[in-house]
Amino acid sequence: MTAHVLIAGAGIGGLGAALALAKIGIKVTVLEQTDVFGEVGAGVQISPNAYKVLSGWGLGDALLQTANFPEALQVRSATSDKLLGQLQLGSQAHTRYGFPFATLLRADLHTLLLNALRQEVNVDLYLHAKITDIAETKQQLGRQVTVTTELGDTFTADALIGADGLWSSVRQQMLEHSAPHATGHTAWRALLPMADVPPELQQDTVTAWLDADRHIIAYPVQQGKSLNLVDCCENTANNKKKSLQTTYSLNSLLSKTLQNVFHLAAQKKAWTRWDLFDRPPLRSSSQMANPTHPRIALLGDAAHPMLPYLAQGAAMALEDAQALALSIQQNPNDLASALQLYAQTRWQRNARVQARAARNGQIFHAKPPVSWARDAAMGMLGEKILDMPWLYGGI
Numbered sequence: 001m002t003a004h005v006l007i008a009g010a011g012i013g014g015l016g017a018a019l020a021l022a023k024i025g026i027k028v029t030v031l032e033q034t035d036v037f038g039e040v041g042a043g044v045q046i047s048p049n050a051y052k053v054l055s056g057w058g059l060g061d062a063l064l065q066t067a068n069f070p071e072a073l074q075v076r077s078a079t080s081d082k083l084l085g086q087l088q089l090g091s092q093a094h095t096r097y098g099f100p101f102a103t104l105l106r107a108d109l110h111t112l113l114l115n116a117l118r119q120e121v122n123v124d125l126y127l128h129a130k131i132t133d134i135a136e137t138k139q140q141l142g143r144q145v146t147v148t149t150e151l152g153d154t155f156t157a158d159a160l161i162g163a164d165g166l167w168s169s170v171r172q173q174m175l176e177h178s179a180p181h182a183t184g185h186t187a188w189r190a191l192l193p194m195a196d197v198p199p200e201l202q203q204d205t206v207t208a209w210l211d212a213d214r215h216i217i218a219y220p221v222q223q224g225k226s227l228n229l230v231d232c233c234e235n236t237a238n239n240k241k242k243s244l245q246t247t248y249s250l251n252s253l254l255s256k257t258l259q260n261v262f263h264l265a266a267q268k269k270a271w272t273r274w275d276l277f278d279r280p281p282l283r284s285s286s287q288m289a290n291p292t293h294p295r296i297a298l299l300g301d302a303a304h305p306m307l308p309y310l311a312q313g314a315a316m317a318l319e320d321a322q323a324l325a326l327s328i329q330q331n332p333n334d335l336a337s338a339l340q341l342y343a344q345t346r347w348q349r350n351a352r353v354q355a356r357a358a359r360n361g362q363i364f365h366a367k368p369p370v371s372w373a374r375d376a377a378m379g380m381l382g383e384k385i386l387d388m389p390w391l392y393g394g395i
């Protein structure tokens with residue numbers, strides 16, 4: 001009999017998991033609480049490790065039609081615009097890792113996954129299906145999981161994957177009653193028409209501008225039609241004012257280029273606020289799949305939310321999804337063992353990425369004199385510091 005898996009959440013992680021499982025012949029039911037399928041936020045960087053996963057699911061051609069392929073990752077000073085370090089991407093990343101480094105509109109990535117899923121048999125997608133209750137039952141053929149939605153519908157399957165994001169109710173109900181950690185950092189995001197932004201920013205690069213307690217990221221999406229701009233601020237007393245964004249003069253220490261693009265974003269009322277939460281790095285596999293709940297596992301932000309300073313949250317969710325499918329393939333008749341294997345395969349890499357993302361925040365937001373040492377090291381070592389073969393090489 002075909003195994004049947006319920007997936008809570010239709011974000012990038014949930015849809016990725018559904019696709020990976022459908023491709024190995026598992027029956028999948030995805031339950032999403034909202035009433036439309038979609039992604040909030042603007043852009044997403046897809047590093048070679050994540051591209052490899054998407055490509056393995058047959059999405060390579062579709063990515064070529066929608067993504068941007070930046071030539072370089074540049075790190076600059078936010079005040080002087082001086083180039084501090086650079087990592088070549090483009091064909092060099094492709095050669096080094098076998099897959100390119102891409103940037104996309106989140107909605108485009110989501111649509112790509114959804115379209116691929118709709119071509120799979122044995123996949124049911126439900127909107128307006130907020131999971132409110134979870135029960136594990138012992139059936140003749142093994143343990144099963146039943147979930148109830150807010151509307152009172154019930155769904156029973158052989159396993160449940162909690163891909164329900166930062167505020168995961170699967171996590172809260174089954175594994176851990178604790179809230180994510182409010183980091184006190186805020187990301188302000190804006191999507192701007194490329195034709196309107198200062199010419200210096202109309203480039204095929206991912207650029208990070210560093211400042212004390214703050215960094216700014218920009219990259220093209222929609223095949224160069226739009227610029228994705230993100231201003232990540234620590235909410236120190238000073239930055240609370242800075243983060244209002246509309247006050248042009250408070251950004252007066254930034255370079256002219258940044259001042260101009262911030263002015264444009266304010267004029268267009270393009271900024272949206274996103275307060276950032278994380279959790280400490282995973283400490284064991286049982287935080288992804290607890291053996292006391294043998295038919296339940298967590299995936300993506302539900303398991304390992306992180307600061308976006310390594311641009312890897314979605315990438316790790318996609319890697320999780322692929323690892324989940326591989327683990328089930330290796331244990332086709334024993335889902336409980338498959339979920340344990342999945343968690344064992346994934347927890348250390350996810351923990352390392354969570355820790356590195358937090359550390360990047362400290363490095364990016366350093367104040368003098370630490371920032372002087374950082375800038376000097378970046379000037380001397382450049383690519384060696386910015387390249388991460390352990391990460392980009394993938395699973």
Ligand SMILES: Cc1cc2nc3c(=O)[nH]c(=O)nc-3n(C[C@H](O)[C@H](O)[C@H](O)COP(=O)(O)OP(=O)(O)OC[C@H]3O[C@@H](n4cnc5c(N)ncnc54)[C@H](O)[C@@H]3O)c2cc1C
Pocket residue numbers: 008009010011012013014031032033034043044045046129130131132163164165166167168169170187189230274299300301302308311312313314315316317
């Ligand atoms: C500013 C910023 C920039 C980022 N940039 C990058 C980047 O460049 N590259 C990268 O890889 N990552 C990036 N990330 C991280 C990335 O966005 C997330 O890690 C990723 O989207 C997590 O996906 P997910 O599917 O696990 O969770 P989510 O996207 O949160 O999806 C969870 C889904 O579950 C649904 N849900 C919740 N509760 C229930 C319930 N009870 N029942 C049913 N459905 C439910 C939600 O509605 C949602 O659709 C960034 C994050 C931020 C904040």
